[in-house]
Amino acid sequence: MGAVAAATMLYTWRVEPHWVEVVERPLPIAGLPPSMVGKRLVQVSDLxxxxxxxxxxxxxxxxxxxxLRPDxxxxxxxFMTCHGDESVAQTLDAMRAxxxxxxxxxAILGNHDYGSRWRQDYVxxxxxxxxxxxxxxVLRNEVAMVGDLQVAGVDEYWAGKHFQPERALRxxxxGRAALALCHNPDGVDQPQWDGFQGWILAGHTHGGQCKAPFLPPPITPVANKRYSAGEYDLAPGRWMYINRGLGYSFRVRFNARPExxxxTLQRA
Incomplete structure (x- = not known):
């Protein structure tokens, strides 16, 4: 038993935290123009x-x-873990890759991108x-175009006054194809989303980082505990996908590989 426990601990520390899984899946979007069908959109999160x-x-x-030949x-x-702006230069160095x-x-921002207690605006x-x-x-409650696809990016839910999805969604x-981005899955449960139709891409949870097979992860940083990773049907015509992230809060992953x-864009 001791050898099994030691092997499991070694795996969760040395292997799975850096064993990246590329998840290939369709993304069906209502009203997607023919020019966008088959195009590739790659998501990463939580570096x-x-x-x-x-x-x-x-x-x-x-x-x-x-x-992956992304379009x-x-x-x-x-993007980073920090108290102040000490990790900004290191983050930009990594992003050159x-x-x-x-x-x-x-991109959108996450809670850690706001530094200590998610309130350091200068960071x-x-x-x-x-x-x-x-x-x-970086979309901060605003809309950008990716080809002929509208992308609404919402600022961080835990950053208080900065979370204003109504600004982006309005x-x-x-009448045109749209996609939304929101770092924290709890943010999509807020009433400002009530009229939105389409997919929302999120992160934040790391997939729980450690979870027993066939059971939910014991600890996730969300109020709505059904949110951990993958696809969720939120309401008629509205769905969310949660990416498990590349990084970690502490170096351990089990049954929640980085992602x-x-x-591949498709017409709904």
Whole structure:
């Protein structure tokens, strides 16, 4: 038993935290123009660059995205782990490994991107300025176009006043294909989303990081405990996909491998 326990601990510490799974799945979108059908959208999340996550691992994982031939790349928050702005330079150094994409690279912020207690605005602002200089557009309650697809990016739910999905959603043309981004899955349970139709891409949970087979993860940083990873039917015409993230809060994963999601766009 001791040998089994030691082997399991070694696996959860040394193997699975860096054993990235590429999840290939369709993303059916209502009203998707024919020009967008078959295009590739790659999502990564929760890099957590900083003192805990191995920098070489993050860089090699981002470099790997080029093999997937993305038409667009989306990062759904928690670029770094920090108290102040001490991890900004290291994060930007890692992001240089993110490959180009014909239709651009978009991002939203997560709670950790706001520093201590998710309230250090200057930290998030410094990160955004650096990313913009690298042609990574950070959406803060606003809409951008990826080809002919509208993408509404919402700022961080735990960042208080910055969470304003109504600002982004009101700018959507309801007659055109749309996709939304929200780092924290709890954010999509708020009433501001009531009129939205389509998919929401999220992160934040790390898939629970450790979970027994066939059981929910014992600890997830969300109020709605049904949210851990994968696809969720939220309401008629509205769904969410939660990416398990690349990084970790502490170096241990079990039955919740780090994830890169490669979506192929389809008409709903």
């Amino acid at each position: 957590h660059v900083g003192p805990v996550v191995d920098q070489d691992y993050i860089i090699s994982s981002l470099e790997r995205i080029a093999e 667009a790349i989306i990062v759904t928050g928690d 993110l490959p180009p994409a014909p239709w651009g690279r978009l 998030a602002d410094a990160l955004c300025r650096g990313l913009e200089k690298m042609d990574v557009r 700018d959507l043309d309801t 890169i999601t490669a979506f």
